[in-house]
Amino acid sequence: MTAIVATERLTKRYGTTVTALDDVSIEIRRGEFAAIVGRSGSGKSTLMNILGCLDAPTSGSVAIGGRQVDYTDRSALVHLRRTAIGFVFQQFNLIPNLTAEENVEYPLLFNYRERGERTERARALLERVGLPERASHYPAELSGGEQQRVAIARALVHDPLIVLADEPTGNLDSKTSTDILELLRELNRDRQTTFVVVTHDRECESLFDRTIGMVDGRVVA
C-alpha cells in the first residue's frame, strides 16, 4: 500500500530549550487505522498539528498524498485543510450556535459546495454516526458522546484523505470511549478513510492496525 502521509526527520523546537519533536520519520499507509500513544508531553499533539497543517516544523519534511507540504505557502496549507484533512478534537469543538447538521456541513461552506449537496452529505453522515434525529439540535442539547459523533461526521463531510483525531475519547467515560473508537474503526473499514488517532489508553489497542509509540518527542517501536 502507498503512504498517504510520510514524515522525514521531522523536528519541532520551541525556543532553544524545548524539543517537542525529535527526528520523527513515520509513514501512514492509505486506509490505515493507526494509533499514536504516549504520555502527555511526548509530542503527540505537536505531530498531529504539523500533519494537520496547523503548525509548521522547525526542520524535516512532510508529504501528504505523495506531495511535499510547503509550510511557507499559506494558501496551500488552507487548501490542504479544506480538502485533505479532517480533525476530531478532544473537546469536540462544535460551534455552539449552529445545529448538529449545520456543524457537520460547516467545512463544506469553505469548499464552496451548493447548499443542497451540503445538506445531503451532512444528513447522510449524521445518519451514519447514529444521530439522524439529532440534526436540528444544538451542541448544548447533546451528550458528550453525541457531540463527538457530530464532530466525527464533520471531520468526514468533505471526504478527506486522512482524519486526525487528537485524543477523541479523552473527555468521555470508558463505555462511550469504546463506542466512539469502534465507530471510527467501522468508518475506516467502510469508507477506506485513513485515521490517525492519538490515545493514551492502551485498552483498545487491539482495534488498531498499528500503534506508534512516542516518548520525549521520539518515535519508539
Added chain:
Amino acid sequence: MMAKWLEYARIAGRQALRKRARLLLTALGIAIGVAAVVGIVSLGEGIRCQSVAMIEEQSDLALIEVTAGLHGGTIVPITASKTASIASLPHVQASAPVVKAAFATRQQTYLGVVGGRWDEMVAVFDPVLHQGRGYRAGSADAVIGRDLADQLLRYEGIRPGDTFGVLVREYGESGLPEDREGDLAAVGILQERDDALDTAVLMDAATVTALAGERDTYDAVYVRVDSPENVFSVVEGIEGLGLNANGAFEEIESVNNLMDVVILVLSSFTGISLVVGALMIVNTMIISVFERMREIGITMAVGASQSDVVGLILLECLYIGIIGGLIGDLMGIGFAAIINTVGRSLILDRLGANFAGFAEADITLITPQILAAGMLIAVLLSLLAGIYPALKAARLNPVEAIRQM
C-alpha cells in the same frame, strides 16, 4: 462566488444575533451619531431652502444682466454676434442688448440712460406705463422711471409730453469738459416696479449713440430666462461665451456656498459622536473575537482562510452598520421634527420680523440623500471599525486558539 458570500452572510448573521442586546447597544452607539448628523444637516438644508425661497420671492430671478467679460487680461466685448449667440441659448425667452450713457439735465439732475429697442425692452422687462406711451425708433422719445419722473417734476417741472434739454459731458483735447446738448421728449412714465428701472431713462439706442458717441459694441444685454430653475444653465452658457452674468441668482449662489460651509462645520462637530460610536464597535468586536477565539481556530482548522475569517467578522460589522444606520435615520427624522416644533419659535425670536417667511414653513428638511448619506456613513464606519478586530481574528494561531478553554 455570490452564493458563497450569501452563505457567509447567513453564518455571520447567526453570530451577530447571538448577543442581541449587545448588537442593539453597539448599533445604537453609531445610530446616535448618525441621528445627530441627519438632524443637523436637515436643519441646514431647511434653512438653505427657506432662504432661497425668500430670495426667489423678493427678486426677479429669471433676469440676467450680461456685461463684458475679462479673459486673460483682455476685455471680451459684447458684439452683435455675441448677442445673437445669447438670444439663441436654450431657455432664453427674450434678450435686449443695450447701450448705456450718463446724461444730465440743464439743472444737473443725473440721468442714467439705457438705449435699446422698445419691443425688446417690453419682452424682457414687461414694463407697465403709468402715463403716456413707449418710445419710437429713431426718435428723441424717452420713457422715464417712476422715481426719476417724480424728481424731475418736483424740481424741474418736467411733465409727460414736455421736451427738455440734456447735456452730455465730454472732454476735449485740452482736457476741459465740453458739454454737448440735445433735446429729449418725455413720452411716457413707467409704473413703480422696485428695481433699477425706477431711476432710469429708456430710449432708442440710435438716439443715445448719436448724443453720446458711436460705438460698435453693446454695454449690456438683459436676458429673460423662461423659468428660475433654468437660470444656472443659461448663466453657464453666457460664461461659456466669455461674458459676465449678474443677477439675483448670485444671491442664491452665495447662500448655497454659505450653507455648504455651515453644514460642513456643524456636521463635523456632531460627527465626533460617530467616532465614539465607531470606537464602541471596535471594542465590541475585539471582545467578541476574544470570546470566540476557539471557534475561530476551529473554523480555520476546517478550511477557512484568513480572508474568509476577515470576511465573516466584517459581515457582522456590516449588520451593526445597517441596523445602526436604520435606527439612526429614524432617530434623525425624529430629531428633525423636534427641532422643527421646539426650535422654530426660538429661532424666529432671534431672527426677527424679516424672517417671517420661516414662520409657516418647516425649518428642517429631510431629503432621501440625507438619509442615504446617514446609512452610508453608518455602514462605512462600522466596516472601518471592524478592520482591526477582523485582522486580529485572522492572525490568530489556530493551534493556540483551539487550545483556549
